Amino acid sequence: MLTNPISLLWLVWGLTIGALGFTKAPIALNSHETELSKQGIISLTSALYGTPHKTKRKGNTVVAVRNPFQLSQGLLKRKLSEVGKRDQLGLGLSQSYCDKVLGLCVASDEWDHVLEVLDVMKRHGLKQERSSYRACLQACFGAGNGPSAQEILSAMEKAGMDAEPVDIGLTAAAMCRNNLSENGWWRKALTLLKQHSHGDSSSSITSRNNPIPIQAYNAVLECMAEERQWKEAVRFLRLMEKGSVKTAKKEDGIYPTPALSTYRAVIESCAGSNQAEQAIQVLKSMKHHGVQPNTYVCELVISAFSKKMQWRRAIQILDLMEELDVPKTVVTYNTVISACARSREVGMAKNLLSKMKKEGMRPDEVSFNSVIGACASTARWKDALALLDQCYREPGVTPNIYIYTNAMRACARGGSPKRALSLLQVVKDKGLPLDSYCYTAVIDACAKGGMWKQALSLLDEMQTKAIAPTEVTYSVAISACGNGGQWQKALNILQLMRQQGMNVNLITYNAAITALSKASRFHAKKSSGVKSDEIGSEDLWSRALLLLGQMKKDGIEPDGFCYSSAISCCGAEGRWEEALKLIEVMKKGGPRTRPNKVAYTAAICACGRAGEADHALNLFQSMQNEGLSADRVAYNALFSAFRVAGDADKTYELWREMIGKPTTTFSQPSNSIARAKSSASPDIITLTDCTATLFRASQFKKMDKVFAEAVDSGIILRGNRLDSQWETDLSGMSIPVASAASRYILNQIRSLKPKDLEDISFITGVGTFHRKGQNKTGSSKETAMSLRDFLRSMLDTEFQLESYIPPRAKGTVVIKKEALAQWIEQ
């Protein structure tokens, strides 16, 4: 190219121009200023010379924000050199070309270059025409440079040139683009539009036939949607609707007719602000203003209802679409299915699957995934797997990783870790892309199924496959360790997360603290009967406290779950004082932290176990003083505390308080009645602890009274099927209750014919028959009887009881006759 003499010439001139500093504003500004000010351009140079405007405030610091519309510097340079070249060569320059370059300079805030181009234009006899301003505004819009557009508009006015509706529109739209980097710009654009729409600007030449283009209004409405200003959006839409009709009065202003996109923006802002009802209002009003709604705006309304868990309303939109003659698509149905799925309406979601088929639409992977996801959240793994099976048969549907992951989640929640694992194998066999989501689902399945080793090996497997575990993955892995009693491993994972610079959030901390509390409970059980200093103390309570401290350092306020778990940790290890302290800390916290019934009860347990019945009682009372009525569990915790302390008097009083009889220690007899009837009726555990304490204090009369009153207060013992070997626990407290509960059963059994026995098999297990250390309760209505009578009847019927257990119940009740007899003689 350089062989071309013109090119050579250009090279020389270009260098000369460069040397003169064409890019660095060498032109004497002053000489231009007077001339430029006449042309109305000078205000731009002085106002905007070097002032940055695309900044955002973040706290106290101003951060520069990248403008997504920013023009490329290369383009500007090329255009500028083209102008320079033609100028130097004496070639002609058209007005439109110069306008364009001028626009680029203005839009890039290259004010030096503006002056240069103007200078060139002047030499070529070109002026700033309306087209120059228009080009500048267009370029500003393209570059998202609202401030410069604003300046150009006012320069236009200063130059005595009326801004046309298009110019106003371009300026407003350019200003709205600035909204991306700095919120609130739309307000300025709105003001500008309103000014000109209502004709309060003298320079405005908007008319009913020539309004400001609708796109400018849409731009403002879109900004409102982005900033969730739904009220403003609806208000402005109504203003537009009023001012756009032919019959509009002068004070209504001049507005363009709202378009589909206008309504879309308003519906979007309502939907985004969770204003589903408003969105439907706007949707319904469209036809009145001659705009036919499309599928998408209807889907927006559906998703708004979906977010609000209003699945019925979402379905109603389907009918409305029919009414409004809006075509439905697979996506429409998927949106509604997803609404039902979110609300856990599995049945309805399934119905919609078949409904869409009837209407000639084929469900796709998204449709199936939503329904399977709903099955997962409701732990319906059988349904999930049936749907997965359906996917295989469905034409055009191939189960993808989403679908498999949700199926695994369903298995996890349905307590079927093995099925989840085999699904993972299927995913591997099919060569689908494994990711953190599906691993998390399977690890979660292992966690819930008590398979901590498997969970950890899956975590390793992820590493070998270079799939990075997320905080959620680690969180379920911590739970897996916690459920398996592996508190140390749980804490190791927590540490690993920190080493990796990961976020440790409330849920993760909760899982870790829960791991500690589970381990401490396990530990306490194992060493029950052994004094705590005789066994190697694990100090789990102090680790729980450390974690609470760490949370605060991380700026996370522990919630009730964290604290209650920590308190339970303290309680299991005899640290009742620490438990009390934690309650005090909770009181100082926020609404999610302040102690609730559970926390108080955990603390009552902690004190109770340590024999600190007075503190337990104090907690019980201060809980109620704070407006938290004691429920059955709280009562039972206090009964247990009194049992440990051997306080038969307080036990009996508490009993009377609970069933609504007047007491001396416990106040509010009138309230207590209501309370006893509603939330705090005694159950078999209450009865067990209460009578055991009385029994040990040899207060047999009170004991019989309690039994009688238990019947009066309508204790119903809920039932469990007898499904394996049961054995009566004759030690300690269980016997008195076994007596009362079982008498009814024994009578039943005696009076029954063999064919009826299967029906009563479910009531033969009674809470006091212990199975593998777990308490199971039986179902029967109590009848009061004397303890002695009961025990005798038990001795008498021992053999019968054993032989009458129906085969289906697969169990026998073994009553140790010698132990019973020994106990009666006491």
Added chain:
DNA sequence: TTAGGGTTAG
């Protein structure tokens, strides 16, 4: 424009 996650205390 429609689809995927976790903790849960007495």
